[in-house]
Each structure stands twice: as structure tokens, then as C-alpha cells.
Amino acid sequence: MKRLPRSFYDRTDVLLITKELIGKVVRTNINGEITSGRIVEAEAYAGVTDRASHAFNGRRTAKNEQMYSPAGTVYMYICYGMHMMLNIVTNKKDVPDAILVRALEPLEGVDVMLARTGKSSLDYTLTKGPGKVAKALGLSKLQSGLEFGAEAIDLLDDGFRLDEEAIGTSKRIGVDSAGEAAEYPYRYYLKGNKYVSSRPWK
DNA sequence: CCGGGGATTATCT
DNA sequence: GATAATCCCCGGC
Numbered sequence: 001m002k003r004l005p006r007s008f009y010d011r012t013d014v015l016l017i018t019k020e021l022i023g024k025v026v027r028t029n030i031n032g033e034i035t036s037g038r039i040v041e042a043e044a045y046a047g048v049t050d051r052a053s054h055a056f057n058g059r060r061t062a063k064n065e066q067m068y069s070p071a072g073t074v075y076m077y078i079c080y081g082m083h084m085m086l087n088i089v090t091n092k093k094d095v096p097d098a099i100l101v102r103a104l105e106p107l108e109g110v111d112v113m114l115a116r117t118g119k120s121s122l123d124y125t126l127t128k129g130p131g132k133v134a135k136a137l138g139l140s141k142l143q144s145g146l147e148f149g150a151e152a153i154d155l156l157d158d159g160f161r162l163d164e165e166a167i168g169t170s171k172r173i174g175v176d177s178a179g180e181a182a183e184y185p186y187r188y189y190l191k192g193n194k195y196v197s198s199r200p201w202k
Numbered sequence: 203c204c205g206g207g208g209a210t211t212a213t214c215t
Numbered sequence: 216g217a218t219a220a221t222c223c224c225c226g227g228c
Contacts, residue, residue: 043220052220053220054220061213061214062213063213063214077219078212078213079212079219079221080210080212080218080219080221080222081209081210081211081212081213082210082212082221083219083220083221083222085220085221100220102220129221129222130220130221131220131221132221141212172220173220173221174220174221175220178220203227203228204226204227204228205226205227206225206226207224207225208222208223208225209221209222211219212218214216214217214218214219215216
């Protein structure tokens, strides 16, 4: 179990980083409660040139400010006023690339995640979808701006390995209004994993 | 299993 | 006042 080095995040190819992120482990320690899960679905948002990105065309506001932080920073986005979403900032400071974590396969602290989400038993709905991932991990705006490796949140390689062909791609979810960018194959997922959000490659 | 619509609120214009 | 990288529940098949 080893922490991903800063050099993992500090690269220019956000698509490559997103693909390599599949299979890695996110772990949080919120008020002493440890939870973790393996990333089985993620989407790349390519900075200022990607119309689906919050930083498209250089847009920079209080809301997306963390996207301009150095590689390896946590960017929490509040969607629809109630759902928290976990993003991983990549590339150099002031180059706003980010990766959205859309689904996890639960590992540690399943009981804690069940309590946080109000569920009674473990099934595929626990961490399937970006809002549910953040809720299960206990993340909120409080963690936005932290760096991975901080006490509250970390990103690890536990030795899990997968074949290139085990990873599928598709267009991204929920960004239909982004015009041509909505069709970009920037979503990566672990084929056959039950925690991957369903059938969106139609 | 699948699709439609309402919930709900921080942030932006 | 409008918008938004979603979720949940309900109805129909």
C-alpha cells in the first residue's frame, strides 16, 4: 500500500492520468472514521479547452478556484445545491485540469459508509455515482483545497493490477449541454464492475 | 428493468 | 432569477 507521488498528478495528459486512476484506492479519515474504496469509474475534464469543464475558456470564480491549484489537490464541487463531488486536480498550478471520481468499489469501513448514507445493507447502490461516493466517504466542502496525502484524505496504490482491455471508455455523463465536447470519450470505467453507473455508453 | 419528473440550494449573472 | 458534472421515487412494462 503506497501513496501516489506528486509526480503522478503533475503531468499534462489528463486522459492518461484518469485511465491510470482506475483501480487505485481513495481513503478518508474523517473524525477518526476510516473509509476507503477502489476507483472503478472516473471522468477527465480538460481545463480551459473543454466545454464540459468548469474552467472552460478560462472561467475562474470562487466556486471553481481549486481547479487552478497545484497537482494533487482536492476539488469538491457542489452540484444541484446538495450533492458533493470529489475531483482530483492534475497538471501544473494555474492549469485547471481535473478528474471526477464517479464510482468506487467499497473496501474499508463499509459499516461507516452505510451509516453515512442511511442504508441498511451493502449493495451496488452504496458508491455508484459521484454524489454517493462523496457522501459515503464523508467528504464535504471542508476538504476542498486539501492535498492528497493529508490526514483526512489519501490516494493509494494497493498493488491491484488490471489489463488494459479491462478498462472501457465512453462519453461523459450528465454533460449533454456541452455541445461537441459532450461526445468526447473521456469517461473510463472497469468493465463488468457492478459499482459502475449503468449503461451510459448508449 | 427503464424512463420521467421533482427535490433543493450554493453560486453566478 | 437562473443554473447545475445528481439522486430518489414512482409508474409502466
